[in-house]
Amino acid sequence: MKFLVDAMLGKLARFLRIFGYDTIYANDLIPYYNIDPVPDEKLLEYALDSRRTIITKDLAFYLKIKDNAIFLEGAGVYNYLKQLKLKLNLEYNFQIEHGRCSVCNSSLVKVSDKSSIKDQIKPESFRNYSDFYQCSNKECSQIFWEGPHITDIVAKIKKIIDYK
Ligand SMILES: [Zn+2]
Structure with a gap:
């Protein structure tokens, strides 16, 4: 859809x-x-x-x-x-590899060598995470990873959708 x-x-x-x-x-x-x-x-x-x-x-x-x-x-x-x-009846199952770029709606591709994006993210994010995905649109190239903001969103959705 x-x-x-x-x-x-x-x-x-x-x-x-x-x-x-x-x-x-x-x-x-x-x-x-x-x-x-x-x-x-x-x-x-x-x-x-x-x-x-x-x-x-x-x-x-x-x-x-x-x-x-x-x-x-x-x-x-x-x-x-x-x-x-x-x-x-939409489902909100977060799977980063099936997500789309929140900025431009393009698909994401897994970053094969994380050192290639080191300059594009904060040092603590680089240190704390191993899997990164990048927007496939070259003019956008936004980087994504499964950080605490995603965990919060998923938890809130579970709570709000379970309580009628
Ligand atoms: Zn994008």
């Missing part, structure tokens, strides 16, 4: 990518269309062309595109993840 996430939901877009869901964020399309903000009809056009479900908090937009969209209510990324789980 692939998504196009509306402008108000940037944090949700990053979280979906972390869990491996192919997710385009509306504001990432500003350079593509050269319009800021990207108008609703362009978002719909893009979503239809790339077979993506639109996730939005904008009720008026949702009501126009119901068949291709999910409407989220309230606030908070964990609340949104819970609603998506209930509506679409």
